[in-house]
Amino acid sequence: MSTVFFLGATGYIGGSLLVTLKKHFPNLTIHALVRSPTHIPAIRAVGAEPIQGDFGDEALIAEWSAKADIVVNAADSDDVKLITAILGGIKRRREEGKPKGLLIHTSGVAVFLDDGTEGLYDPSGRVWNDNSEEDIQSITTSMLHGSVDVLVLLVGKEGYVNTYIVSPAAIVGPSLGPVGKASFFLKGTTHIVLSRKSAVYVGEGSNVFYVVHIDDVMNLYLRVFELAVAEKEAAVSSYTRYFVASSQPAAWKTIMTLLASTLHKRGLLESPEPQSVSIGDLLPYEHFLAKSQRIVTDRSKSLGWNPRPVVLEDWFEASVDAVLEGLPR
Numbered sequence: 201m202s203t204v205f206f207l208g209a210t211g212y213i214g215g216s217l218l219v220t221l222k223k224h225f226p227n228l229t230i231h232a233l234v235r236s237p238t239h240i241p242a243i244r245a246v247g248a249e250p251i252q253g254d255f256g257d258e259a260l261i262a263e264w265s266a267k268a269d270i271v272v273n274a275a276d277s278d279d280v281k282l283i284t285a286i287l288g289g290i291k292r293r294r295e296e297g298k299p300k301g302l303l304i305h306t307s308g309v310a311v312f313l314d315d316g317t318e319g320l321y322d323p324s325g326r327v328w329n330d331n332s333e334e335d336i337q338s339i340t341t342s343m344l345h346g347s348v349d350v351l352v353l354l355v356g357k358e359g360y361v362n363t364y365i366v367s368p369a370a371i372v373g374p375s376l377g378p379v380g381k382a383s384f385f386l387k388g389t390t391h392i393v394l395s396r397k398s399a400v401y402v403g404e405g406s407n408v409f410y411v412v413h414i415d416d417v418m419n420l421y422l423r424v425f426e427l428a429v430a431e432k433e434a435a436v437s438s439y440t441r442y443f444v445a446s447s448q449p450a451a452w453k454t455i456m457t458l459l460a461s462t463l464h465k466r467g468l469l470e471s472p473e474p475q476s477v478s479i480g481d482l483l484p485y486e487h488f489l490a491k492s493q494r495i496v497t498d499r500s501k502s503l504g505w506n507p508r509p510v511v512l513e514d515w516f517e518a519s520v521d522a523v524l525e526g527l528p529r
Contacts, residue, residue: 202228202229202269202270202429203228203229203230203231203267203268203269203270204221204228204229204230204231204268204269204270204271204272205230205231205233205264205265205267205268205270205271205272206218206230206231206232206233206248206271206272206274207232207233207255207261207271207272207273207274207275207282207286208272208273208274208275208276208306209232209233209234209243209248209274209377209379210234210235210236210239210242210243210377210378210379210380211274211275211377211379211380211384212371212375212377212380212381212382212383212384212414213274213306213368213371213384213414213417214272214274214275214306214377214380215375215376215377215378215379215380216375216376216377216414216417216418217272217274217377217418217421218230218232218243218246218248218377218378219246219376219377219378220376220418220421220422221272221421221422221425222246222247222248224422226247229249230247230248230249231248231249231250231251231264231267231268232248232249232250232251233250233251233253233254233255233260233261233264233275234250234251234252234253235252235253235254235255237252239378239379240252242378242379243378243379245378246377246378251264255275255276255279255281255282256281258281258282258284258285258288259285261282261285261286261289262285262286262288262289262292263289264289265285265286265287265288265289265290265293265301266289266290266292266293266296267289267293268301269299269301269302270301270302270303270304270425270428270429271286271289271290271301271302271303271304272304273286273303273304273305273306274306275306277305277306277307277308277345277348278344278345278347278348279348280347280348280351283305283348283351283352284351286303287303287351287352287355287361290303290360290361291355291358291360291361293360294359294360294361295360300359300360300361300362301360301361301362302361302362302364302428302429303352303361303362303363303364304364304365304366304421304424304425304428305348305352305363305364305365305366306365306366306367306368307345307348307349307365307366307367308344308345308367308368308369309367309368309369309370309409309410309444309446309493309495310344310345310488311339311343311344311345311346311349311367312328312343312493312494312495313343313344313488313491313492313493314326314491314492314493315491316407316490316491316492317402317479317487317490318402318403318479318490319401319402319403319404319405319406319407319452319476319479319489319490320403320404320406320407320492321406321407321408321449321451321492322492322494325492325494326494327494327495327496328444328493328494328495328496329495329496329498329499330367330442330443330444330495330496330497330498330499330500331496331498331499331502333437333439333440336353336439336442337353337439339353344488345367349365352365352438353365353438353439353442354438355438356437356438356439356441357437357438362428362431362436362438362441363438363441364424364427364428364441364442364443365441365442365443366417366420366421366424366443366445367442367443367444367445368412368417368444368445368446369409369410369411369412369444369445369446369447369495370383370385370386370409370410370411370412370450371383371384371385371411371412371413371414371417372386372411372412372413372414372510372512372515372516372519373413373414373415373515373519374414374518374519374522375414375522376414376418381522381525381526382519382522382523382525382526383414383519383522383523385409386519386520386522386523387523387526389455389456389459390459390463390520390523390524392486392489393456393459393460393463393469394463394468394469397469397470398460398469398471398474398475399456399457399459399460399463399469399471399473399474399475400456400474400475400476400477400481400482400489401452401453401455401456401474401475401476401477401489402452402476402477402478402479402482402489402490403476403478403490404453404476405451405452405453405454405456405474405476406451406452406453406492407451407452407490407491407492408449408450408451408452408492408493409449409450409452409455409492409493410446410447410448410449410450410493410495411446411447411448411449411450411510411512412445412446412447412507412510413447413507413508413510413515415508416445416447416505416507416508417445419505419507420443420445420500420503420505420507421445423500423503423504423505424443424503427503440499442499443497443499443500443503444495444497444499444500445497445500445505445507446495446497446507447507447508447509447510448509448510449493449494449495450510450512452489453474454512455512456474457473457474458512458513458516459474459516459520460472460473460474462516462517462520463520465517466524468524
């Protein structure tokens with residue numbers, strides 16, 4: 201069975217994926233990078249062999265990337281130095297005469313946000329289709345996650361590695377992992393709301409962000425993992441190996457209404473209702489609240505992937521509680 205070097209094992213997505221891979225491929229040998237010694241027992245308990253280090257240990261990361269048949273990066277989607285170290289190790293592996301490496305990298309659908317500033321959904325706006333090579337080739341380094349996505353896509357053409365990118369939407373549902381329990385998307389939005397002491401949306405709040413359930417994200421990762429192992433030395437365009445995990449759009453006003461209500465019930469906000477603001481009222485890192493997107497997942501569905509509809513009300517409070525449990529007391 202293949203050997204895997206795994207990054208992001210203590211995160212929400214990564215921890216869930218680690219457990220999922222070991223469940224479906226019990227004989228898979230996984231070496232997982234672990235930053236905190238306190239997390240080593242939890243990672244070992246799910247069947248992976250911990251390697252203590254952090255994302256700044258570029259030599260260590262390159263070393264293990266060179267050793268592994270497959271590298272799974274479910275860690276930072278924007279860390280150029282990290283992905284460069286991974287790719288450097290995989291390239292060295294090929295130069296040593298070993299089989300072509302495989303990289304499964306995690307991005308995110310924020311890369312497909314438009315340039316909106318007014319909180320409006322544009323029904324005639326650009327549709328991004330993961331089955332369109334032209335669309336994936338249109339990803340630029342100026343987009344969120346774009347710096348790393350572009351690098352991974354470009355090296356996928358160089359012949360020493362087959363690269364696969366899984367790009368999840370905002371995820372809800374309980375983590376399957378041993379450590380990280382909270383959705384990155386909800387951590388970010390909850391931080392903004394608590395910092396402002398108010399839930400906000402821009403303009404009318406009809407702009408959307410796509411959502412998906414954690415179980416469906418794991419199902420797509422499994423399908424991509426199986427595809428990657430099956431293709432092995434196949435000379436296929438890296439731009440045909442980009443898979444989006446999204447179920448449906450959710451309006452920002454809806455998201456913020458649910459968040460305001462949830463945090464108000466827990467005594468953390470005075471008002472159970474969100475407020476409409478202009479983009480000028482937002483800090484620069486909050487500007488994504490004004491943007492929107494349109495996404496089609498034809499390539500993911502070509503693998504037989506069929507995500508469930510997400511009823512946000514069914515999952516939202518528990519998902520926010522997971523965020524709150526991780527906050528300093």
